[in-house]
Amino acid sequence: MNRRTFLTFSAGATAGLMITPIPWKLTDDASIWTQNWQWNPKVPKRAIYFAEMASKLDPSGSGVKVAVVNGNAVGVAGNVDHPLGKGAVSTMAAAEVGLLHSPARVRQPMLKTATGFKAISWDEAETILTGKLSEARGEVAMVSGDDTGSANEIFAALVNGLDGSFYMMPGETQSAHKALEMMGGEGRIAYDIENADYVLFLGADALESSGTSTRNARVFSETHPTGKAASAKYVYAGPVMNNTAVVCDQWIQAKPGAAATVALGLSRILMDNGAVANAKGFASFKQNVAQGYAPAHVERETGVRADVLKKIARELAAAKRPLVIAGSEFGQGAGARALMASLGLNVLLGQMGQSVKIIPGAPAVVQGAGSESERYAADVIPFLKGVAEGRDGAKVLMVYDANPAYGLPQTQAMAKAMDKAAYTVSFSSFMDETAERANLIMPNSMTAERYDDLYTPHGAGTATYSVNKPLVKSAFDTRTTADVMLSVASRLGMDLGYASFKDVLQAKATRLGASWSSLRQGKAWTSASASSAQLNLAPCAAPAVRAIGEGTLALAPVVKHNIGTSKVAMPPHSAGSIRDTELSGVQTVVQMNAKTARMSGVKAGETVKLMGPGGEMTAQVYVSEKVMTGVVAAPLGFGHTAWDGFSKGVGENAFKLLAAADDPETGLSVWSTNRVTIATA
Amino acid sequence: MAGFKEFNIRWSMVVDIDKCTGCGACMTACNKENNIAPQEEAKARLESKGFPTRFKKIEWLTIYELSNGKQGGDHDTAFLPRPCMQCGMPSCVSVCPAIATDKNEEGGIVSQIYPRCFGCRYCMASCPYHARVFNWDQPIFPEGMEKQLTPNVSVRSRGVVEKCNFCHHRLMYAKDAARVAGEDPEKLADGAYMPACAEACPTGAISFGDVKNPEHEVHELAKSPYAFRLLERLGTDPQVYYISKREWVRKQGDNYLESEGAAAHGGNGGGQHG
Secondary structure, eight states, X not given: OOHHHHHHHHHHHHXXXXXXXXXXXXXXXXXXHTTOOTTSOOOOXXXXXXXXXXXXXXXXXXXXXXXXXXTEEEEEEEOTTOTTTTTOOOHHHHHHGGGGGOTTBOOSOEEEETTEEEEOOHHHXXXXXXXXXXXXXXXXEEEEOOSSOTHHHHHXXXXXXXTOEEEEOOSHHHHHHHHHHHTTOOSEEEEOGGGOSEEXXXXXXXXXXXXXXXXXXXXXXXXXXXXXXXXXXXXXXESBOOTTTTTXXXXXXXXXXXXXXXXXXXXXXXXXXXXXXXXTTHHHHHHHHHHSOOHHHHHHHHOOOHHHHHHHHXXXXXXXXXEEEEOOTTSSSOTTHHHHHHHHHHHHTTOBTTTEEEEOOOOOOSTTSOOHHHHHHSOXXXXXXXXXXXXSOOXXXXXXXXXTTTSSSSHHHHHHHHHHXXXXXEOOSBOOHHHHXXXXXXXXXXXXXXXXXEEOOXXXXXXXXXXXXXXXXXXXXXXXXXXXXXXXXXXXXXXXXOSSHHHHHHHHHHHHTOOHHHHHTTOOEEEOOOBOOOXXXXXXXXXXXXXXXXXXXXXXXXXXXXXXOSSSOOOGGGGGGOOTTTEETTEEEEEEOHHHHHHHXXXXXXXXXXXXXXXXXXXXXXXXXXXXXXXXXXXXXXOBSSSOTXXXXXXXXXXXXXXXXXXXXTTOOBOSSBEEEEEEO | OOOOOOOSOBEEEEEEGGGOOOOOHHHHHHHHHTTOOOOTTHHXXXXXXXXXXXXXXXXXXXXXXXXXXXXXXXXXXXXXXXXXXXXXXXXXXXXXXXXXXXXXXXXXXXXXXXXXXXXXXXXXXXXXXXXXXXXXXXXXXXXXXXXXXXXXXXXOOTTOEEOOOSOHHHHHHHHHHHHHTTOOTXXXXXXXXXXXXXXXXXXXXXXXXXXXXTTSHHHHHXXXXXXXXXXXXXXXXXXXXXXXXXXXXXXXXXXXXXXOOOOGGGGTOSOOOO
């Protein structure tokens, strides 16, 4: 080959390569076939069906549609017909379906042995529980965290039949029951936010974690149409610019746990300006409020400037349909004071029966269960403290739909109670901190897998009732706890009057006057009936509980449902939405403003130790003006020691810092006014 | 730059920043809808922050937190959800050597064809919005969770770039539904096609529709004097609009000089669509 031939050949080869499709085809094939590995998950090729469900993991009870493919739940969509969902999908409802196959799920009944848990059959589990309960008669206790379900009636009837004690987990529903009881009412507090033209949230994080937040958010959206003028004014008063405050028309900085005092301060201004109420106990209320709660006093106590308080009072008085919604900034620990004070203020504004209504509670259908108010009467905190300290005995302690070993103040004592109780039974769907400590786990099926119901969460506008039926195949060998307990009751020789939980739900529907077939199809029942009973205002003006602890800063726990709730850890599908300002690496981030950081001698990014009356935690500091001066904001939801790889060991649990104080007059523990000391770690 | 096609339909999102609480419901709904694998190794990634781990996060929609930078009572915060902008002049399309991403379908959604992508990531480098993400790892679902994959969206392999496509499968469903109902699939009613994030949003911060269709709400919203688009002066012509009555928020939507006001859309007010 001479030079010329070589060059000709080379040029030909180059041109040929340029023209031939072979390299491009090979590249294309390579990209296709290297994505076609057998271990890549394949999506199903089947039709999608939608079925209605009311979310039981979402505390706001929002109704959604579940997308079902081949018996598996694959997604959720909004349900515009549901009064609590109004077409939206809350963070927790969106994540709920993804949790069906969460790595944290308990897959079958488990019995604790010396070497760990071992799987047992349902028959064995029921036999063991029946034996333990019959031996423990008189010293049986049960704690339930389900604020909306009829399952509580079965549990209460069973426990009452064994002369035991039944407790509900503390929260807004318990606070509301206690507030109404003290004011001579009964039922549930309903907020007609749909028709309000001025809404004042006192502490209550009502667009994220308080009350019917999904519905509230939708109403907020309707009153604040994009690109147009708002038809209602929303004001938030609290220590942190949280998810509610950030979109409200005005954020008023108020110290943690200040709701009651601010409400009474506003009442004082209104009464000074001549507001009266034709209500029982008004004279006593007026006298007590006049003795304290002058704007200057309220400013000192709560940080709300006197001029701001006066302006809000003027705006409330001028509004046609004002509405005041009060509560704890993190959904628990406010006791009954904030609600009573806000009800007093709503009465003064002439809104009782208008923006605020008292609607009937759920009628009891299981004999021996007692009334709803009776079930909420006892405070679980002193009981669990007593068990931890060995004062109260609990031969069998059962826990349903709650995680007291994680989500209560004085967390270590609550966890210790689980260890100290002679025999602990968890009905959790997940291997949570409480289940991990239990002697026996009898896993509950999840919402989409079981029959269950949902009656009027705290703060709904009207009485509502939804029934859930199994929509998908059970992912694991789990059962509906209500059915399990009916079976256990039968083994104990107790007749609760029903063979299955479904029968209980049918009886409830009949009692409410709702159509069973319509409920079963996922249609929610609503009722406009409201009580006309007058509330007694006399107990509304009691002073708020003092600060708990001697720390230099007020602690503002913050709840965000993408991080989790007190009973559910961060769902896998929400893990990506955690912000750097909440979690840095695996360290919890606490927020304070620049002035507080200077006062405390800490810098942004620094690791600090927070010392509260309940315990300590380390965290990283993020300086943000979203927190008022003198306050440190800590996210709740991190620091799990159980669950799965998505949440275990991520951050620290801020519940540890909190301690509960007694409020003898209301009989409910309070922990919304904790103080902490901060030091560089 | 060569011009891109003009379409009769322009699917657009209008995000009212003043209504976004930053709750993350849109992100969770997006992850579930689009079969984005929950990253089990999320914790390890969190522990080892910094490059490249923080860029390994797979999410199609990111919520940014904005601050006006002021202290005390003057401080203000806003949340800005950022999906793919589905640009009218998409810089990612021009640079793709494999034609794995294209803007060629009525409606203007920028496509991403996974089997064609060989992972060069030029598109990621060119996207000024950081809307694209790369699969550094195999998509691994916790055991059993693969049974819950939606039939609508294929699971992407390692080595592939992915991004938000306005839940394009929902557009296909909406068109099918229109055909079944005997309606014109190219004239969908307002609300007939809605991405998962817009549907989920509890505060209704995300509106969606055809910005060129006067019967769709977004048509008017995008013309609002408070409307703006991100980095609009780059000329990418995004199909995602934002609305905020707060000037400081609008100013953060682009790089303004100190002497400039946040004059949305070059000062003429409203979107220059159509």
